[in-house]
Structures are given as structure tokens and as C-alpha cells.
Amino acid sequence: MKTVTFPDGRVVPALGMGTWNMGDSDSRRADEIRSIRAGVEAGIRVVDTAEMYGSGRSEKLVGEAIRGLRDEVFLVGKVLPSNASRKGVRRACAASLERLGTDCLDLYLLHWEGSEPLEETIAGFNDLVEAGMIRSWGVSNFDTDAMREVKSVHSATPCAANQVLYSLDYRGPEFDLLEYDRKAGIVTMAYSPLGQGGDLLRAPVLRRVAQRHETSLGPASPAQIALAWVLRDENVLAIPKAGSLRHQHENIAAQEIILTRDDLAEIDEAIAPPRRKEPLAMI
Numbered sequence: 001m002k003t004v005t006f007p008d009g010r011v012v013p014a015l016g017m018g019t020w021n022m023g024d025s026d027s028r029r030a031d032e033i034r035s036i037r038a039g040v041e042a043g044i045r046v047v048d049t050a051e052m053y054g055s056g057r058s059e060k061l062v063g064e065a066i067r068g069l070r071d072e073v074f075l076v077g078k079v080l081p082s083n084a085s086r087k088g089v090r091r092a093c094a095a096s097l098e099r100l101g102t103d104c105l106d107l108y109l110l111h112w113e114g115s116e117p118l119e120e121t122i123a124g125f126n127d128l129v130e131a132g133m134i135r136s137w138g139v140s141n142f143d144t145d146a147m148r149e150v151k152s153v154h155s156a157t158p159c160a161a162n163q164v165l166y167s168l169d170y171r172g173p174e175f176d177l178l179e180y181d182r183k184a185g186i187v188t189m190a191y192s193p194l195g196q197g198g199d200l201l202r203a204p205v206l207r208r209v210a211q212r213h214e215t216s217l218g219p220a221s222p223a224q225i226a227l228a229w230v231l232r233d234e235n236v237l238a239i240p241k242a243g244s245l246r247h248q249h250e251n252i253a254a255q256e257i258i259l260t261r262d263d264l265a266e267i268d269e270a271i272a273p274p275r276r277k278e279p280l281a282m283i
Contacts, residue, residue: 001013001014001015001043001255002014002015002231002234002255004187004234004235004236004237005187006107006136006160006161006187007136007158007159007160007185007186008135008136008160010074010106010135012045012046012074012237013043013044013045013046014231014236014237014238015044015046015227015231015237015238015240015251015252015254015255016044016045016046016047016048016074016076016189016237016238016239017036017039017044017046017047017048017239017240017241017242017248018048018191018192018239018240018241019032019036019047019048019049019053019058019061019062019241020050020053020058020191020241021053021054021058021241022053022054022058022061022062022241022243023053023054023057023058023059023060023061023062024054024057024058028243029061031243031244031245032061032065032243032244033061033064033065034245035242035243035244035245035247035248036061036062036065036066037065037066037069038245038248038249039242039248039251039252040065040066040069040072040073041069041072042248042252044252045072045073045074046073046074046076046237046239047062047065047066047073047074047075047076048076048078048163048189048191048239049062049075049076049077049078049100050077050078050109050111051077051078051079051080051083051092051095051096052078052080052111056095056096056099059077059096059099059100060099060100062075062100063099063100063101063102064101066100066102067101070102073106074106074107075100075102075105075106075107076105076106076107076108076109076161076189077093077096077100077105077107077108077109078108078109078110078111078140078163079092079093079096079108079109079110079111080092080111080114081110081111081112081113081114081115081116082114084110084114084116084120084121084124085116085120085121085124086120086121086123086124086127087124088116088124089108089121089124089125089127089128090124090127090128090131090133093105093108093128093133093134094133097133103132103133104132104133104134104135105133105134105135106134106135106136107134107135107136107137107138107160107161108125108128108134108136108137108138109137109138109139109140109161109163110137110138110139110140111140111141112140112141112142112282113141113142113146118149118150118153119153122137122150122153122155125137125155125157126155126156126157129156129157130156136157136158136160136161137157137159137160138159138160138161138162138163138186138187139159139161139162139163140162140163140164140189141163141164141165141280141282142162142164142280143177143279143280144176144177144180147159147162147177147180147181147184147186148180151184158185158186159184159186160186160187161186161187161188161189161237162177162181162186162187162188162189163188163189163190163191163239164177164188164189164190164191164280164282165190165191165192165280165281165282165283166178166188166190166191166193166230166236167190167192167193167194167195167200167226167230168195168200168203168206168226168229168230168267168271169195169196169199169200169271170192170195170281171271171272171273171274172274172278172279172280172281173188173280174273174274175273175274175276175277175278176277177280178233178235178236181235182234182235187235187236187237188233188235188236188237189236189237189238189239190230190236190237190238190239191239192240192283193226193227193230193238193239193240194223194226194227194240195226196283200226201222201223201226202222203222203270203271204270205266205267205269205270205271206222206225206226206267207222208266209225209259209263209266209267210222210224210225212263213225213257215253215254215256215257216253216256217249217250217253220254220257221250223250223254224250224251224253224254224257225254225257225259225263227240227251227254228254228255228257228258228259229259229264229267231254231255232259232264
């Protein structure tokens with residue numbers, strides 16, 4: 001397993017689990033819980049959720065899924081910008097902890113930039129660290145200039161992560177953001193690493209590259225190639241959603257794929273990397 005290292009020295013696998021849109025359907029609930037538990041039991045420690053996801057339904061699902069496994073999980077939550085005042089983050093975090101059935105988050109992120117001054121939000125995060133409610137904090141959907149602003153704010157504890165949209169169809173962070181985070185010791189978390197709507201996974205180049213690779217499950221799939229491509233970077237933690245055991249097993253097996261220079265060159269020719277600064281995409 002590839003790993004990433006946070007500023008406090010904690011090391012986790014570079015493949016995690018996202019839970020956006022999970023917990024919204026009673027008919028899928030059992031499968032989603034089984035998928036999360038199977039991932040944790042297979043060594044995927046990072047589970048990412050947010051108070052916004054289903055207005056807390058995702059957090060409740062995650063709490064049920066990790067019951068009895070909490071010590072094996074690196075649990076990530078996110079606070080809405082509207083709740084990101086110094087007092088607001090404490091209220092929001094307390095509510096998230098109750099829904100999750102735990103007393104501490106391993107990482108707590110500001111979901112995106114809002115109207116509250118960063119100084120207030122970061123002060124609130126430090127209050128939560130001191131109170132033992134979170135172990136570290138970070139941000140989400142922050143581009144390079146915003147990360148420089150984060151760095152300029154005095155903080156007793158460092159920014160640990162920046163979660164952004166990053167996949168083969170959203171390569172903008174490669175221009176300067178990935179390098180900025182790496183040099184600053186900040187882990188970049190890639191959400192939706194398999195793209196949106198399935199268009200990416202129908203790309204002919206991914207099918208061609210997949211035909212050259214095998215995993216323990218058999219021939220590689222375009223989705224596994226797309227995930228292996230995101231995981232190629234030493235400082236990127238990918239959090240694909242896996243709402244079923246089959247998807248979870250496929251994601252786990254994608255870690256076995258080592259893309260060659262020829263693979264990467266062919267992908268770059270078909271899906272070009274950014275040649276200039278692009279606005280950070282967000283969904």
C-alpha cells in the first residue's frame with residue numbers, strides 16, 4: 001500500500017473512502033455499511049464524510065459502519081463555511097461527533113472558503129485540538145492563493161490537508177497546487193478521483209492502458225487505471241466512493257497497478273495536463 005504522511009507524523013494508506021451521497025437511500029444502506037466495513041477491514045483507514053452530506057445522514061451511516069472499528073479508522077469530517085466562526089466550529093463539531101458516535105475526529109476540514117475570517121475559523125480549530133475534539137485540521141477546495149492565506153495565519157497547529165477535486169478530467173491542481181501543498185508538508189486529498197458521470201471512464205485511452213494490466217481480481221478496468229493514476233503521486237490521498245462490496249474490492253485492487261512511463265505518456269497525450277493556471281474546479 002502506498003501511504004501519505006501528515007504533519008504530525010501520522011502515516012495512513014493513500015487510498016481512502018469517500019461517502020458523498022451515502023446514507024441517502026434506505027435500500028442501499030446495508031450495502032454501503034458493508035462496503036465501508038470491508039474497506040476498513042482490508043486496511044483502508046481513511047473514511048471521509050461531512051455535515052453537509054445528506055444533512056448529517058452520511059455521518060450517521062459512517063458512525064454505524066465503523067462501530068467497533070473506530071480505532072482502525074482515520075476519520076475525516078468537514079464543517080460548512082456558514083458554521084465556521086470560532087464558536088460555530090465547536091457547535092458543528094460537537095453535533096458531528098454525536099452523529100458519528102465518537103469523541104474525536106482525526107481531521108476536520110473547512111469545506112470551502114466562506115465569509116468568516118480564516119483567523120476565526122483556524123482559532124476555532126485550535127480550540128478543538130486543545131479540547132481533544134479533533135487531532136488535526138485542514139481545508140477543502142482551496143486553491144494556491146487561498147493556501148498562501150492559510151499559511152499567513154498564525155496557528156498553534158499546522159494545516160494538515162487540502163481536499164480538492166482532482167482526477168484525469170480535472171487536472172488543474174497539477175499546475176501549481178499539488179507542488180505547493182507538497183512543499184508546505186500538506187497532504188492533498190483527491191475527491192471524485194474517478195471523475196463525474198462516467199464520461200472519463202469511457203475514455204478510449206483508459207481502455208487501452210487497462211488492457212496492459214492485471215490485478216488480483218483479473219484484467220484491470222478503466223476505473224482502476226484512473227484511480228491508479230491519481231495514486232501515482234507520493235503526496236495525494238484519494239477518496240473514491242464505493243457504495244458496494246464490488247466497487248470497494250475493485251478500488252483496493254487498483255493499488256496493485258504500477259503505471260509505466262509509456263502508460264503515463266499515452267494518457268498525457270490523450271488527456272493533456274494543464275499548461276497554464278486554471279480556476280480550481282469544485283462540485
